[in-house]
Amino acid sequence: MVIKRGVPVLIAVFLGILTLLGLVVPLPEVNRIVLNWASFIAAAALLLGILNLFNVHSRRLFKERNLYSGVLILSMLAVFALAITDSPSIAITENGVNTIFKWVQAPLESALTALLAFVLLITGFQMLRNRRNGYAFLFLLTAMLVLLANVLTVLTLVPAPVRDIVEQFRRLLEEVVVTAGMRGILLGIALGTITLSIRLLLGMERPYNK
Template sequence: MRVITVFIAIVSGLAVLGGYFLQDFFPVLTQVQTLVLNWAIILAGVAALGGILNLISVHTGKVRHSEKGSIYSALLVVSLVVTFALGIILRPEHSAMKVVMSGIIIPTEAALMGILTISLLYAAIRLLRRRVDVMSIVFLLTAVFILLGSATLPFGDIPLIGTFARWVTQVGALGGMRGILIGVALGALTTGLRVLFGADRPYGGS
């Protein structure tokens, strides 16, 4: 069984890769690539249903065993089932479904974003308590300079701070960002190749 899964994964990966690189020489590979990607999209849709069932299973288990926070789990399961049922019966375009989206889900995520602002500020304050080193000091000082340089202050810009903040953003930070992104891209590339060769198998079997 393990050999079959590895074989299917490698052949599918090579077909998609071949469809991208060799489409001019073997046009049929483009069709194969499209077919495999369509299958992947359908499977991802089925996986979404599996994920929801998993969510229900975990939270009903918590309710059954009266674990800590089970009231929230019960609320989650009830909300999920009711929203799912309404979505099936009324269809997603119905005004009631739009109210659920714009009146509950979007404001809740916006509220979480508000909490995130406070959480980030708190994390920055505690950074030096958690880890006192040169990088932490540079990190905090840079954040303070950027804030002072980009904030609209009642007495106007602070001399030199704005120029320094712009230099940090456009030269220092941009260079650093590019360096990090190149590193991440190289890491993703070698990880992808390992999966393609079957050296890493995140798809079943020991």
């Protein structure tokens, strides 16, 4: 039992120290080997995730008659078939995967992003109704100002001087307020990553045993 628990810890600590030395000391060969290992493991994990997703939704389709699972399976098979036919050795289709991405995935992402903006606005109203404090009011005010600025900058009915002022205000919000918030979040993520890395190197955190 001790060996079973200790071997993953030793492997994780060894690879972690090796990666750290690769960042501190110039070791191009070691960096290349570790990068190849990481690429192979990531590709294998992605393949296992795709197979597991296909298996789960196949059972949902045949047992629960879930139409959404059927759409997902058909989409996966279609993209996989297009990736095969796009390959240079077969060359039946040309840029089929890029066409799917351009005319299907990109419009869906844009629609979901637009929907997310309205969801955030509704969430701001609900937050202000449940918690009437300064943070809720600031969140709602910022969301409304950003949405209003984005709408006014694309409307042709608005005079050009007004659009320029609104555009400058929107840039001020994005470059000062939004950037400050993003920097705070990124600093928190960096500190959390450093803490987790130290715990992994010391063997205190063992996600590979779960």
